[in-house]
Amino acid sequence: MTEELAGWGTRGTTGVSFAATLDFDAVDVRLGGRAVLDQFSLTLRPGEIVCLLGESGSGKSTALRVAAGIQPIHAGAVRINGETVSRPGFTLPADRRGIGLMFQDFALFPHLTVLQNVLFGLRRLGRTAALAQARAALRRVGLGDREGDFPHMLSGGQQQRLALARSVAPRPGVxxxxxxxxxxxxxxxxxxxxxxxxxxxxxxxxxxIVTHDPEEAMVLGDRVALLRHGRIAQIGTASEIYSHPIDLNAARFFSPLSELDAVVRNGHAQTPLGAVPTPGFADGDKVTVAIRPAGGARLRATGPGTLGRVVGKRDAIGIDICEVKVEGLDTPIGVRQPASPTVVAGQDVFVTLNTEHVLVFPCV
Known part of the structure; x- marks a missing residue:
């Protein structure tokens, strides 16, 4: 069933592409003597959405430029539908790869109308077919009545929609x-x-999709690939990569943490907030117990739990963001939970851990 959202066209009316595979095979890129991509390997299945996530300088945009045919590679290969499109000494041009590109700044042609911007990528079609595909794409993004306008006449959100229409109108494989x-x-x-x-x-x-926003990656991607120093540190579904981060740095990337140093005794890390199970660790191991603010701990007005004091509280939409000081901890722990008018700064509370949302890593 189709539906209308304000400013957008009817869902279910976009033309279908012939989805392709995209394969990075041990790709190296060196810029200025520095390895930007280092044995970078990633395979996208037909129709799959993968979000490439990482900090600035991790190599995200370089990987995209390699896939686009804008950046040559120094080792490895890139294949689309099994055909090698990049290898050392050879880069198939972008316009022969069957790909669509949508950049951060939209890269619209200011001297072309809205319709002409979309038609630009359809020059290989006949005029009639090109107009039909361009207008269908513009209707889908809610710009069917703006085809004679120029990009500067559109709002930022409308320019983004135009960039999307231009990208999907040729029905690219990638x-x-x-x-x-x-x-x-x-x-x-x-x-x-x-x-x-x-x-x-x-x-x-x-x-x-390249992004530095973990929430965005988790919402959009069938899989999320965490890029670090030019290599994929971890890849999986949003649930897998959030619930089972490969290491402490990966966990930090996906949410703020309250981190407690502890020692394993009898299969548990002993903390001021109670004992936390530590499967896979030996007695005497030094570990970091990482508590996520959402779900990791809960505050109650009465026991059981560890006595603490709310030293800060901020109100978000339907959420309380609290800082709680507990004896034995140098810094307050962060807790997010459903808004409650009974929780106020200066109040004594009891803190309990939800060990399913508490992570344990070797001390680094």
């Missing part, structure tokens, strides 16, 4: 998106993200 929502304000970002995901699902295009 779509590459580089921080596509970073220039939008928070009010627009959620809606635009939701509708963009709907368009990607409708087209069934294989999509590689």
């Amino acid at each position: 779509l590459l998106l580089d921080e596509p929502f970073s220039s939008l304000d928070a009010r627009l970002r959620e809606t635009v993200r939701e509708e963009t995901l709907a368009v990607l699902r409708e087209t069934n295009v294989t999509s590689l």
Whole structure:
């Protein structure tokens, strides 16, 4: 069943692409003597959406440029549908790869109208077919009535929609998106993200999305790949990578943590908040107990639990963000839980751990 969202066209009306595989095979890229990608390997299945996540300088945008044919490689290979499109000394041009590109700054042509911007990628089609595909894409993103306007006449959100229409109109086998929502304000970002995901699902295009926002990656991706120093440190579904981060740095990337140093005794890490199970660790091992603010701990007005004091509280929409001082801990722990008017700064509370949301790592 199709539906309308404000400013967007009818869902389920986007043309379907012939989704391709995208394969990075031990790719190296060196820039200025530095390894930006180091034996980088990643395979996207047809129709899959993979979010490439990492800090600035981790190699995310370079990987996208390699896939696009903009950046040559120094070792390894890139294949689309099994065909080698990049290897040392050979780079197939972007316009021969069957890919779509959507960049952070939208890269619209200011001297072309809205319709002409979309038609630009359809030059290989006949005029009639090109107009039909371009107009269908513009209707889907809610710009069917703006085809004669120029990009500067559109709002930022509308420019993003135009960039999306231009990217999907040729029905590419692979779509590459580089921080596509970073220039939008928070009010627009959620809606635009939701509708963009709907368009990607409708087209069934294989999509590689670069982002530095963990929440965005987890919402959009069938799988999330965490990139670190030019290599994939961990890859999996949002649930897998959030619930079972490979190490403490990966856990820190996905959420803030309260970190407690402890020693394992009798199969448990002994902390001021109680004992935490430590499967896989030996007695005497030094560990870091990492408590996520959402779900890791709970506050109650009465026991059981460890006595603490709320030293700070901020109100979010339906959420209390609290800092709680507990005897034996140098810094307060962070707790997020459903809003309650009974929780106030200065109040004594009892803290209990939900060990299912508490992570344990070797001390680093």
